[in-house]
Amino acid sequence: MTRSPATPLPPPKARRRLREAAGLTQAQLAERVGVTRGTVRAWESGRTTPRGRKREAYAKLLSALAPETTAGRTKPVPVVVAIGAGSAHTSEQAVDSLVLPAKPLSLREPEADAEADADADADADADAKTETVAAAAAAAAAEQESGPEPRPEPMPGPVALTPVQAFDALYDFSASALVRQTFLLTGRRELARESVERAFQAAWENWPEVARDRDPVGWVRATAYEFALSPWQRFRLRHRHPEPPPADPGDRTLLNTLLRLPAPHRRTLVLYDGVGLDLPETAAETEASTPAAANRLLRAREAVADRLPELADPQVLHQRLAELASNERLRAGRPPTVRLGSERRARFWTRAAIAFTVALIGTTALTLRTSPTHYEPPVSPGETVRGVPPRVAPGALSDEQLELRQKLRDQLQDGPERLTPRLE
Template sequence: MTQSPATPLPPPEERRRLREAASMTQAQLAARMGVSRKTVRAWETGRTSPSGPRREAYTRLLDGLAAKRQTQGREPEGEVTAGHPEAGSTSAPSAAHHEHPLTPAQAFDALYAFCAPALVRQTYLLTGRRELARESVEQAFQLAWQRWPEVARDRDPAGWVRATAYDCALSPWHRFRPRYRHPEPPPADASHRALMDVLLTLPPSQRRTLLLYDGVGLDLPETAAETEASTLAAANRLLHARATVAERLPVLSDPEELHRRLAELAATERLRAAEPATVRDGSERRARFWTRAAIAFTVALIGTTALTLRTAPTHYEPPVPPGETVLGVPPKVAPGPLSAKQQKLRDKLRADARHGPERLAPQPR
């Protein structure tokens, strides 16, 4: 008897993207599939794959999520690939393929529509500031549009933008901005306020690791790679962060409960991102501004260099050396203040001075 081939599944990264596109957490997917959240995480990272009836059910679920996204007219960013305008057109391979290739603007808008809403909420958990979260996400996407050929060919464009947004949000320079010197109003719910207070007491590296692993649902190697740390360092940060949260809030000692509470806290804040066209226009305006600033600086530097060459001396003039004693004769010095004896002699000479021809006449003896 020949064994029937296994039901094909999308790649691991596509599984996670389809789930996130449906605004479904790993815990919710695990409840629908009748498995644990760790099992879902293993499926989405490629460490394991379901088999048998569970594989067929998982495949039907993913196909339904992909069809739902296609019906809504929103494509997940997936591995959005876009070539440079000179290199050719763009395409976005996913569960539902496009009949026509995407332009760079369309591919960017698809990535923005998929990532920006959730990314703003994640960045809010990272900083505790609503306006800073929106600003950081917009800056990340503006930078992504400026480097779109590079970002579009990246293995995980969503991860590229997320890492950039987190870097912008955690920049230490924000503390010098007057608008960010005072805390923002906390969440209305008391339990959410307590969780936010604990998150903000964590060091930025631990807070970021906890959010990526227990909030976003990345695997430990992916979390380590995105935080630019070794796997061991990321594990230590995660353990210390969990221990701090469990010490302050014992009810969140269970990672599953912590994941659920993080999702609830992010969902309660009605944070909206700007329109993708606005972000693209802002990126282009910023690029034009810095280009003009660089041209103006270069022109000023060339003018300063030309002026220096024009007015600089053409030959070397050695400085006058200090005087030296020659054969016991001291060097000439500039006149200084008179002593009391010298002033007395000067006054006497001025009082006895003669004027006119009488000065030349000899005095009788």
């Protein structure tokens, strides 16, 4: 039984260029093909390759997009709402802002998503081997016909960044956006700034791990959210006093509505409708299953819609969240300050650990020096003896005692007289 040849597909980078030239997002293209957004992202990165009916549908859609892009047709560019310091942003300012892609809520069956991703991952190896063998055969045939081609000169590779430069770039790119996100969770400006700075300090302390993570911004975001939503924050004196609410009455009402939601529901709503994560990524970051995250999201939307009916539409809610965070002037500190704070904190805890170890060693040595070398039984406590007459001083002698004393004195001191034998 022979296997039919697979439908040809353009390279992964060309797939992404065709989608972006057509003005489509990954979520929109995934909805047309019938897969998840993560599957489309894997196809465009080259990590997996579609097979079967999904491959045919994907190839047909890309071939339909190719004539549109080559003919010079203009597609309407989707509006990108960014949470920034002001209401309007330029392309340079978008780097320092949080991009919130507008997308509808898609609650597909988890089994269908898992099956689609499993099919794509399982077919990736077979297709990769087939494409590799075909490319090697074509290269060998071309070399036999025209001889070996001259090797091109190697292109200069990307300049490697030092850890400090990489950390500063990550901080400049995402710190301001994370502060605005955290403000939506807590409603406190100072706590949001402190949470993000503490999260970046933790990232600098674990920088090799964070640098190798596939989503460093997600690592820092999760750490900042955990610190901001910690129940111990309520016991801090500086956070017991309320902060001034937003000036706009609509923003004040929306913020109060968000703060009335339970912390897991509020976090899920901000991640999905605010940050723009898809449902599996939101569930993973909140440490919940996909159905549980979907349930939290629906309940949070219902609670917001009950108090603010005009926000029942997810697109309108997304726009209002962006405006609420954009109206607040929230800025984070400079990267050197955060790095120095992290290093200072690490030195403090290191010295504290050393001092505690020295104190423990000294206490142990003093205990060994002063402890007894043998067992000494404890002395039993005294007991009260009852029934013994108390000792009293002697008083005046009575007549009988005086007579007895005189009688004893009159007798011989050497005893009674000896008995002499008598003749009978």
